[in-house]
Amino acid sequence: xxxxxxxxxxxxxxxxxxxxxxxxxxxxxxxxxxxxxxxxxxxxxxxxxxxxxxxxxxxxxxxxxxxxxxxxxxxxxxxxxxxxxxxxxxxxxxxxxxxxxxxxxxxxxxxxxxxxxxxxxxxxxxxxxxxxxxxxxxxxxxxxxxxxxxxxxxxxxxxxxxxxxxxxxxxxxxxxxxxxxxxxxxxxxxxxxxxxxxxxxxxxxxxxxxxxxxxxxxxxxxxxxxxxxxxxxxxxxxxxxxxxxxxxxxxxxxxxxxxxxxxxxxxxxxxxxxxxxxxxxxxxxxxxxxxxxxxxxxxxxxxxxxxxxxxxxxxxxxxxxxxxxxxxxxxxxxxxxxxxxxxxxxxxxxxxxxxxxxxxxxxxxxxxxxxxxxxxxxxxxxxxxxxxxxxxxxxxxxxxxxxxxxxxxxxxxxxxxxxxxxxxxxxxxxxxxxxxxxxxxxxxxxxxxxxxxxxxxxxxxxxxxxxxxxxxxxxxxxxxxxxxxxxxxxxxxxxxxxxxxxxxxxxxxxxxxxxxxxxxxxxxxxxxxxxxxxxxxxxxxxxxxxxxxxxx
Amino acid sequence: xxxxxxxxxxxxxxxxxxxxxxxxxxxxxxxxxxxxxxxxxxxxxxxxxxxxxxxxxxxxxxxxxxxxxxxxxxxxxxxxxxxxxxxxxxxxxxxxxxxxxxxxxxxxxxxxxxxxxxxxxxxxxxxxxxxxxxxxxxxxxxxxxxxxxxxxxxxxxxxxxxxxxxxxxxxxxxxxxxxxxxxxxxxxxxxxxxxxxxxxxxxxxxxxxxxxxxxxxxxxxxxxxxxxxxxxxxxxxxxxxxxxxxxxxxx
Numbered sequence: 001x002x003x004x005x006x007x008x009x010x011x012x013x014x015x016x017x018x019x020x021x022x023x024x025x026x027x028x029x030x031x032x033x034x035x036x037x038x039x040x041x042x043x044x045x046x047x048x049x050x051x052x053x054x055x056x057x058x059x060x061x062x063x064x065x066x067x068x069x070x071x072x073x074x075x076x077x078x079x080x081x082x083x084x085x086x087x088x089x090x091x092x093x094x095x096x097x098x099x100x101x102x103x104x105x106x107x108x109x110x111x112x113x114x115x116x117x118x119x120x121x122x123x124x125x126x127x128x129x130x131x132x133x134x135x136x137x138x139x140x141x142x143x144x145x146x147x148x149x150x151x152x153x154x155x156x157x158x159x160x161x162x163x164x165x166x167x168x169x170x171x172x173x174x175x176x177x178x179x180x181x182x183x184x185x186x187x188x189x190x191x192x193x194x195x196x197x198x199x200x201x202x203x204x205x206x207x208x209x210x211x212x213x214x215x216x217x218x219x220x221x222x223x224x225x226x227x228x229x230x231x232x233x234x235x236x237x238x239x240x241x242x243x244x245x246x247x248x249x250x251x252x253x254x255x256x257x258x259x260x261x262x263x264x265x266x267x268x269x270x271x272x273x274x275x276x277x278x279x280x281x282x283x284x285x286x287x288x289x290x291x292x293x294x295x296x297x298x299x300x301x302x303x304x305x306x307x308x309x310x311x312x313x314x315x316x317x318x319x320x321x322x323x324x325x326x327x328x329x330x331x332x333x334x335x336x337x338x339x340x341x342x343x344x345x346x347x348x349x350x351x352x353x354x355x356x357x358x359x360x361x362x363x364x365x366x367x368x369x370x371x372x373x374x375x376x377x378x379x380x381x382x383x384x385x386x387x388x389x390x391x392x393x394x395x396x397x398x399x400x401x402x403x404x405x406x407x408x409x410x411x412x413x414x415x416x417x418x419x420x421x422x423x424x425x426x427x428x429x430x431x432x433x434x435x436x437x438x439x440x441x442x443x444x445x446x447x448x449x450x451x452x453x454x455x456x457x458x459x460x461x462x463x464x465x466x467x468x469x470x471x472x473x474x475x476x477x478x479x480x481x482x483x484x485x486x487x488x489x490x491x492x493x494x495x496x497x498x499x500x501x502x503x504x505x506x507x508x509x510x511x512x513x514x515x516x517x518x519x520x521x522x523x524x525x526x527x528x529x530x531x532x533x534x535x536x537x538x539x540x541x542x543x544x545x546x547x548x549x550x551x552x
Numbered sequence: 553x554x555x556x557x558x559x560x561x562x563x564x565x566x567x568x569x570x571x572x573x574x575x576x577x578x579x580x581x582x583x584x585x586x587x588x589x590x591x592x593x594x595x596x597x598x599x600x601x602x603x604x605x606x607x608x609x610x611x612x613x614x615x616x617x618x619x620x621x622x623x624x625x626x627x628x629x630x631x632x633x634x635x636x637x638x639x640x641x642x643x644x645x646x647x648x649x650x651x652x653x654x655x656x657x658x659x660x661x662x663x664x665x666x667x668x669x670x671x672x673x674x675x676x677x678x679x680x681x682x683x684x685x686x687x688x689x690x691x692x693x694x695x696x697x698x699x700x701x702x703x704x705x706x707x708x709x710x711x712x713x714x715x716x717x718x719x720x721x722x723x724x725x726x727x728x729x730x731x732x733x734x735x736x737x738x739x740x741x742x743x744x745x746x747x748x749x750x751x752x753x754x755x756x757x758x759x760x761x762x763x764x765x766x767x768x769x770x771x772x773x774x775x776x777x778x779x780x781x782x783x784x785x786x787x788x789x790x791x792x793x794x795x796x797x798x799x800x801x802x803x
Contacts, residue, residue: 052556135616149767155776164795172784183767193668193751203761213798234747238665295564301617337599341619381559393566417725541571544608
């Protein structure tokens with residue numbers, strides 16, 4: 001095969017296809033395809049990985065036995081533990097905080113600060129991280145945070161947008177907490193010193209998010225999650241709250257009677273275990289993108305391996321809505337080095353149009369994510385109007401040059417430095433040329449069922465952020481994930497602080513629940529083929545793996 | 553139904569990763585890289601990060617978000633035959649033939665503790681917490697080291713002048729990888745200084761928007777309580793109706 005020649009980042013044949021986009025831009029500039037009707041949405045959703053046949057099965061054991069989950073989730077829920085009861089000594093406690101927080105993304109770090117603000121001394125809190133403090137999807141949230149704080153917006157509108165986007169599967173009381181607290185958390189971020197995009201008069205500069213009826217998205221350029229997180233982490237460190245890194249929790253500990261009393265940690269580097277005894281535990285371990293459900297690439301960080309759901313389920317927690325997965329419509333499809341990387345929805349919120357091979361704007365750009373993603377798949381695989389990359393991926397164009405045409409020259413430089421920097425690294429100028437996109441696995445919609453205060457069905461266990469289930473129903477709206485972490489990180493902290501003050505002592509530490517769960521697995525005839533939590537995905541090259549010898 | 557299943561399978565097939573899904577015999581272009589001195593043949597289409605994985609390494613450190621936002625995969629490299637040391641984020645850079653690679657697993661830098669609510673919005677705050685800032689010799693090594701191409705030395709000079717806005721503007725895209733601090737001959741911790749500067753600017757440089765204050769007061773007064781009570785207990789049918797009746801704000 002001859003070497004492919006590249007011109008400004010694209011091979012020659014893709015350049016020719018780009019000229020179709022360039023030649024039709026003026027015609028499309030003032031045209032937006034109409035939003036889909038309910039019926040049209042239902043039709044296109046048949047192509048969504050959640051609704052297309054295959055890829056799921058009934059969970060074999062536990063609280064949600066008989067309910068559907070994607071195969072990789074069911075695999076983990078039906079896996080055997082890394083350690084079994086009796087294999088380790090639980091009598092020597094290494095850490096005994098009042099509140100244990102597992103997972104240091106936005107939710108966990110927010111919870112630590114609010115626990116401190118709720119009267120718990122810094123040294124009575126412990127934050128444990130699987131990787132570095134901040135290795136989380138939180139910092140990769142590009143687009144923004146929703147909060148209904150403009151005069152013509154209302155909490156009710158935010159509620160309706162959220163619950164309609166979630167296909168009415170959301171828990172209404174939890175959604176209410178989300179929308180009611182949102183303005184308060186925006187104020188909190190400003191007081192901590194977070195820098196948001198502003199209008200000239202000092203008002204928040206608010207943008208469109210998919211599936212919303214009004215501009216409600218608060219951004220920090222396209223580094224929103226990063227800005228929110230680094231400010232909160234800076235405050236966390238300033239307060240001297242203890243935190244340990246590279247210590248994943250590999251099991252929760254219980255008193256043997258449905259109360260969570262601590263956790264078993266494992267040093268990722270020395271492989272030594274540690275025991276934590278705590279009056280209350282907040283689980284904030286994030287999602288499951290690295291399971292690559294249905295073979296999709298993902299926007300998620302390296303450690304997004306569903307650990308928290310596995311641990312809580314084994315301890316007896318109830319799950320909900322784990323049958324649905326969010327695929328972000330605009331993952332990068334080209335070049336191959338960045339396939340699956342997130343291209344923020346704010347691009348479409350600022351005027352970038354999805355365009356097919358023939359230069360047609362084929363879909364309303366801001367449908368809820370599941371609808372938009374399915375429309376891209378239909379364009380590529382049913383209507384055959386996608387663009388195929390040299391590596392065989394298909395995608396549609398996202399016409400980014402429209403952004404500067406609509407908002408004025410220089411807008412991309414100012415509002416999307418992260419996106420621009422990424423494409424620049426591969427010689428693509430997104431101000432001049434469109435970029436190629438295809439859906440990518442983005443978010444765990446469901447998880448451990450929560451109430452409006454982050455409480456689970458287990459005493460002593462709270463959840464916050466992506467690991468939880470209930471607030472987003474079966475499809476999360478843009479800007480509601482960072483909001484979720486802030487609102488429920490805070491609420492879980494307030495609720496746990498109240499709880500630990502009422503508790504004289506921590507409960508006893510056992511792995512009885514693990515013993516019971518193993519018995520259930522055996523009774524269900526499930527063989528010990530897999531173990532979980534998996535902690536990290538397996539990305540080592542297959543040729544190298546095939547020749548590995550396990551010596552140490 | 554069969555058609556949709558078939559489409560899912562075709563999507564999965566197209567998305568197979570080079571590292572874990574493609575046979576070596578199907579890969580056309582290869583390069584040689586040196587991971588901490590050891591040579592490996594890797595496919596030319598990989599990033600530095602995935603090339604190291606292809607070679608058989610499992611990351612514990614040196615890998616985070618894998619998309620250029622977290623600063624975990626900071627890499628220093630020199631190319632064969634070149635004298636220059638270069639920096640990159642391993643997840644954001646194409647692997648090149650003859651790269652000698654090493655990753656920085658941890659940056660031993662001290663972050664000061666402070667309460668931004670109690671500090672003076674003046675240049676003195678930088679000297680108070682990071683007095684070594686005065687040792688900057690304007691050598692620009694920090695700027696050259698920055699994998700985000702930020703003007704690091706410029707914002708340090710702005711901090712010395714007490715120009716918080718310039719510090720915030722120039723350092724905003726910082727992913728806190730710490731390379732600036734690792735290379736600085738004056739042992740300044742640029743990225744922590746920038747964080748202090750941004751928080752001070754965020755806190756004092758722009759006031760809380762009036763519309764936010766107003767909304768908070770309305771919530772406090774219970775302005776939305778009744779309508780939220782109604783909507784929280786509404787039936788699915790009622791919610792569907794409200795959703796369908798939404799009027800989209802004009803652009």
